[in-house]
Amino acid sequence: MKTSNNFFPIAGWEAGMAANYIKIAFRNLWKNKLFSFINIMGLGLAIPFALLALMHLQSTFEFDNFHPHPERIYRVLTNEITREGTVTKYASSPYLLADELKNNYPSIEKATKVVRDFGWELTTPFKSLKVNTLYVEPSFFELFGFSLTKGSISIAPNTLMLSTEAAKRFFNDANPIGQTLVHPTYGPMTVTGVLKPFKKQTQFRSDVMVSIATLEKFRPEIKQNAEWGTYETHTFVRVQPNAPSNALDLALQGVAKKTNINLTATKKTNLFRKQALADISPSVEDLRYNPYVDSMEDIYFNFFIPLMILLLAGFNYTNLTLARSLSRSKEVGVRKVMGAIRVQLVIQFICEALIIAFFAFGIGLVLLYFMKQNLQVQWLTWEVENKTLIGGMFVIFTLVLGILAGALPAVILSKFQPAMVLKGMLGPISFGKVNFRKSLIVIQFVATLGFLFMIGHMYNQFSYMATENDNFNRKGIFNLSLAGQDYRVLIDDIKKHKDVEKIGLVSMPFGGVPSQQAIKVHEKDENSSTYYYSVDKNFIENMNLTLVAGKNLPFSSTDSTGHFILLNETAVQRLRLGTPRETIGQQVFLNNGFPAQIVGIVKDFCHFHYQYKKEPLVFQYNPSQFAMLSVKVNPQVHQDAFLADMKTIWKKHHPYKELGYSWYEKELYDRYYPAEDMKIMGLASVIIFVIALMGLLGMVTYSTEKRYKEIGIRKVMGASVWEVVRILSWSFLKLLFIAAVVALPIGLVENMFMNKMFTFYAGLNIGLMVLFFGVVLTVAIGAIAYYATKAALVNPVKSLKSE
Structure with missing residues (x-):
């Protein structure tokens, strides 16, 4: 109490x-x-x-906390074990695993497979957009909490469903159901459904969900037993409500024992294990092929x-x-x-x-x-x-x-x-002989300059990608989407316009992911992969591509595929055809068809991605694939007036279809320059700089407090304000110069890192580094001078009256 x-x-x-x-x-x-x-x-x-x-x-x-019965949903992981005992862990599994579990193990209520594909770009007559793609089957919607707001689930080959955001990007307010999107390799894809909006926090983040039948159509080998050694599929299962806790473990052990016989030639075995849905994110172990999971x-x-x-x-x-x-x-x-x-x-x-x-x-x-x-x-x-x-x-x-x-x-x-x-x-x-706070100031300004230099390198590269005109010409080009193969009369009418200089034809303009074809030198050789564009002679000239050997494609007005092709330098090296000059006149086979004769070698250039390594490239006259007019116009053309004229000509030939167009220079700028990302990086750099300046202010305040009486004595002894300011400022200027000496090599190392990251790199921009350093130095010196002058102007009587 x-x-x-x-x-x-x-x-x-x-x-x-x-x-x-x-x-x-x-x-x-x-x-x-x-x-x-x-x-x-x-x-x-x-x-x-x-x-x-x-x-x-x-x-x-x-x-992924919005799915029904999450406590019963598991992802199957794969441990690939070599005969030497090396273990590689995958977040993915073989393509055939889901069907094996679903068909042969009663403890499994549902099973589905998901395959992610990267680098997709889909095209309408009006625009071309990069999309994030998943292949799914109908059971995916039975297992997970995704549903459609309109349309139906894609089942047949070459059908897909769009997210609500992607449907808006492609078709605005028009009904997308039944519309067609074109893939450069798979061809026309029909939209069957639109997904209800779903959470951003999901490993199934996607713009497009494609029927699994599309994958099986173009890659039939994926269903063969040899594919038990390939891990590009994510397998998910939901166990029965009354299933024992070890039921899935036993099923996975049974599948591994049954199917590892297919891997004898590869000298490896598979071990499958389960991972609860709630344990997938964040990932606590190092798993290969685990996209969108931090x-x-x-x-x-x-x-x-x-x-x-x-x-x-x-x-x-x-x-x-x-x-x-x-x-x-x-x-x-x-x-x-x-x-x-x-x-x-x-x-x-x-x-x-x-x-x-x-x-x-x-x-x-x-x-x-x-x-x-x-x-x-x-x-x-x-x-x-x-x-x-x-x-x-x-x-x-x-x-x-x-x-x-x-x-x-x-x-x-x-x-x-x-x-x-x-x-x-x-x-x-103070902190003894080594002034700790001065060291902190140096660290702060080194961090500021290092961060600013990195921002500068990124800005330099992104600006180069968005505006350069060295790899191919993007200036004065008006791209116009074709509405079919009947385009000859349309071209004749456009040619009559006073500002049109030359009209080229292409399957798709540079900047997007092109289609790929098989290429080989001899008919019995193994196929290699090459990027492929269908073009005519005028398109090559519009793009200002450089021929290092041979000549351009011959002029043709027929509707049959030409037997002459252009290669790039990398294709010549990859196919081991000799020097570019020796290559002229030789033949290669495209897609196992008739031989095509090489008439010219194009200098290597970046045609869609500045970071990727150089790959073989083929240009061929193939009218059946022409989808775009590349119109070279007078550089002084008034764009709005020209566009109005093009719409008038278009309506004459296609009164019920809208004109699909782009000014190439602007299209590529929007594609390559990440304006929003640069905003936040710039904001971070400004904040780091402001904080560093505040640290400098602290040091100036500290110094003037410590030398308050010294300043008064110097002024009494006859020192001018300028001399006092110089004495006070010099110690801080030394800190800035030390920071610069440390930060400049860091900036050069960052440039080397960027150079290794990008195959086509803009190079070191010394002027931008000097500009950033000059801005930091000028503002910092201004702050030092202001507070030093303020201290120097204090009446010495006031500072010495206590003595």
């Missing part, structure tokens, strides 16, 4: 102490408004990136930049707090004389840091909302389902941030001895 009676006075005393800590903290923050503002803004600018990382982390645990390494990397920015902001808080140590030391001394113990002082300083952290958190939330409204970046996670959980994570994050930011200054400042403080024997805190 005595303990119970004493509880309430103790609780009341503790509440009163907490209120006092908060009251004193607010008074100190208000008293030092400039420092408080810089600390709050520094952390506030950094926090949105950390909040985005936290939301992304939570979203990885919310993957591994823990990915998550760590996603936290790297936010943590780096927060660390720089935390450095600033420490710098500014310790820079004010001279004024805070007397406060500490007086409070210790009045009976305060060290723990109370530590709590006081941490309380101040927590208040700053929560103010910064409020600013961070506002900035996060602003970023969400103005940055349309698809890979960023802006929403999570469990709002309570993410709210709690935000609060805990802010508490931890405040405690960590305030811990070091609290420990250092609370150590002051009151006798030394009150005798005036302490100056601003």
Whole structure:
């Protein structure tokens, strides 16, 4: 009972102490408004990136949580084991596994297979778009929570379903059911359905779901027993409600034992194992072929930049707090004389840091909302389902941030001895012979310059991809989609226009993924793969392609396929035809058909992807595949007026079809320049730069406080304002030059990394690096000069009156 009676006075005393800590903290923050503002803004600018990382982390645990009976759904993983004992782990499995489980094991209620295909591009008469593609079968919709908003499930070959967003992109408000999209290799694909909108957090992220029959039509070998050694399929099963917990394990062991006989020639065996649906994301083990599932390494990397920015902001808080140590030391001394113990002082300083952290958190939330409204970046996670959980994570994050930011200054400042403080024997805190805070300034500016240089390299490359005209000509080209094979009269009418210089024909313009064909030198050789374009002579000239040997395709106006072709230099090397000059006149076989004669060799160029390695390329006159007119126009043409004339001519020939067109230069700019991604990268670089400047401000403040009386003495001794500014500034300028010496090699290494990443690289842009460095240096020198001048203008009487 005595303990119970004493509880309430103790609780009341503790509440009163907490209120006092908060009251004193607010008074100190208000008293030092400039420092408080810089600390709050520094952390506030950094926090949105950390909040985005936290939301992304939570979203990885919310993957695929919208399917019925998730507790009974499993994915089958494959361990490929060689005779030497090497184990390779796959998130995928053989194509035939789903059917084997479904047909022969009663414990399996449902089983389905999913195959992902990359690099798809589908075309309408009006536009060509890259799409994310899955092959699925009807059982996919029985197992998972996907459904259609209109139409029916695709079953027949060359049929597909579109996501709601993809249907809008291709057909706007028109009904897509029954419409046709053209694949460069598979040909026309009929739209049978439109999917209901589904969560972004799913491993089945896709724009297009294609019937599995389409895959089996064009790759019939996929159903052969030899395919038990190929792992490009994802197999999912749902076990019966009353199935034993080990039923699926036993089934997978049985399948492996039964089918490993098919792998004898490959000298390997398969071991299949289950993975619960809830355990797929995030991935805790290294699995091959696991798209759209973040591994823990990915998550760590996603936290790297936010943590780096927060660390720089935390450095600033420490710098500014310790820079004010001279004024805070007397406060500490007086409070210790009045009976305060060290723990109370530590709590006081941490309380101040927590208040700053929560103010910064409020600013961070506002900035996060602003970023969400103005940055349309698809890979960023802006929403999570469990709002309570993410709210709690935000609060805990802010508490931890405040405690960590305030811990070091609290420990250092609370150590002051009151006798030394009150005798005036302490100056601003230093860290021995090596000035720790100067090192932090160098680190901050190295990080800033390194990040800016990387942004510069990326901007340089993306701008090159979006605007260059070296690989092929994109200027003054008007692309017009054909509505069928009856285009000769249309071309004749377009030729009459005063601004038209030349009209070429092509199966698809450069920039998209072209079709592929088989090629070989001798009829009995094995086929090799080559990219293929159907073109005429004028198209080659419109694109300004360079012939290193031979001549262009001959002019032809017939409707039959030509027997003459052009190759690129890589094709000559890959087929081992000799030198380009020796290749002229030789024959090759395309798609196992009649031989075609090589009449010219085109210099290697980038025709669709700047990052991929060079591949063989074939140009052939093939009218049956012509789908686009490449119209070369007068460079001074008025585009709106020309477009109006083209629409008039088009309506004359196709009164019931809309004109599909693009100005090639603009189309490729939109395709290659990631404007939204560059916005967020630019925003991050600006924030890092601002935080570094705040750190510099802390150092300037520290230095002027430390040398306050020295400045007064120098002025009394006759030093001019300029001399004082020069003396104060030089130590900071040295820091900037040290940062530059360290950062410039880092920028060159980043350039080497980009050079290895891209086959067709823009090269080092020294001017852009110099520009970024100049901007950083100019702004930093301006800040130094401002505060140094402000200190130099102080009346020496004021600074020396205490002496």
